[in-house]
Amino acid sequence: MAKNQEQMSRHQKLQGLSGIRQIFSYRELLFNLIRTELRLRYKNSALGFLWSLLNPLLYLVVFSLVFQEILRTQIPMFAIFLLSGLLIWNFLSSSLTSATGSIIANSSIVQKIWFPREILPLASVGAALTHFFLQLTVLTAALLVFQHEPNWAALPLLPLALVAVVTLSMALSISLSALNVYYRDIQHFLEIFLLAWFWFTPIVYNANLVSDRLGNASWITALNPAHSIVLAFQKALHNPPPGYIPDISLWYYFRNLSIILGASLVLLVVSLQIFHRLDKQLVDRI
Numbered sequence: 673m674a675k676n677q678e679q680m681s682r683h684q685k686l687q688g689l690s691g692i693r694q695i696f697s698y699r700e701l702l703f704n705l706i707r708t709e710l711r712l713r714y715k716n717s718a719l720g721f722l723w724s725l726l727n728p729l730l731y732l733v734v735f736s737l738v739f740q741e742i743l744r745t746q747i748p749m750f751a752i753f754l755l756s757g758l759l760i761w762n763f764l765s766s767s768l769t770s771a772t773g774s775i776i777a778n779s780s781i782v783q784k785i786w787f788p789r790e791i792l793p794l795a796s797v798g799a800a801l802t803h804f805f806l807q808l809t810v811l812t813a814a815l816l817v818f819q820h821e822p823n824w825a826a827l828p829l830l831p832l833a834l835v836a837v838v839t840l841s842m843a844l845s846i847s848l849s850a851l852n853v854y855y856r857d858i859q860h861f862l863e864i865f866l867l868a869w870f871w872f873t874p875i876v877y878n879a880n881l882v883s884d885r886l887g888n889a890s891w892i893t894a895l896n897p898a899h900s901i902v903l904a905f906q907k908a909l910h911n912p913p914p915g916y917i918p919d920i921s922l923w924y925y926f927r928n929l930s931i932i933l934g935a936s937l938v939l940l941v942v943s944l945q946i947f948h949r950l951d952k953q954l955v956d957r958i
Contacts, residue, residue, distance in 0.1 A: 705795035724806040757875035757902040763804040771796035771845030793849035823911035833904040839936035847943040850950040900928040
């Protein structure tokens with residue numbers, strides 16, 4: 673019995689790894705789909721890719737008006753604080769939103785030719801990542817305009833945080849895209865979930881407010897992977913004075929991000945297994 677379970681577990685791991693190898697062999701198709709999604713998103717748009725830059729600026733105006741002028745939030749360099757967390761959140765949320773409906777949106781292609789269909793949600797993640805790098809120029813410009821110096825010692829957190837959030841996005845996108853074919857309510861539930869997730873993540877408010885309110889139960893925030901990822905970006909780019917984000921060592925950030933990355937890699941393998949099981953009847957369900 674134990675031997676059979678061990679063999680089954682080994683088979684599932686090999687299945688997940690073979691899925692990754694298969695996707696890599698179709699990488700040219702993946703890049704073509706990313707380019708196609710980027711072109712279609714701004715097709716017939718007068719401003720085109722400029723909307724990628726205007727989007728965070730519009731968010732900045734609205735949130736600055738609400739939190740600084742109306743609610744009187746006392747966060748120094750609020751524009752940089754907001755953009756530091758908002759840009760990486762925009763990547764995560766837009767990845768999941770676009771990827772969840774990616775198979776249904778490309779049903780005509782799926783029904784005609786065979787290819788690793790996991791590529792469709794991954795293309796959505798790739799397109800969202802492209803927009804993230806474009807929007808990063810807005811944050812870079814803000815740092816230059818306000819002559820705000822980042823935390824140079826914390827900058828090594830950024831590559832690890834980015835790899836962690838990209839891996840998490842890929843894992844969730846693959847499973848959600850397949851489940852949405854079978855249960856169309858997934859995409860509607862996701863909208864509500866992302867809204868709640870946004871407000872549970874310290875993007876527009878001081879992270880210490882949550883820690884102070886929760887007290888001994890502040891460990892709950894560790895269950896939110898976006899919490900540690902956003903804090904890492906804020907630590908490195910906003911570089912706030914003491915009291916605005918948890919006063920903890922860089923080692924704490926590296927440890928948390930490494931745990932998130934490890935868990936996301938496991939989730940990615942599991943998501944590929946789920947996708948392969950659902951893929952057998954995917955065409956009939958579209």
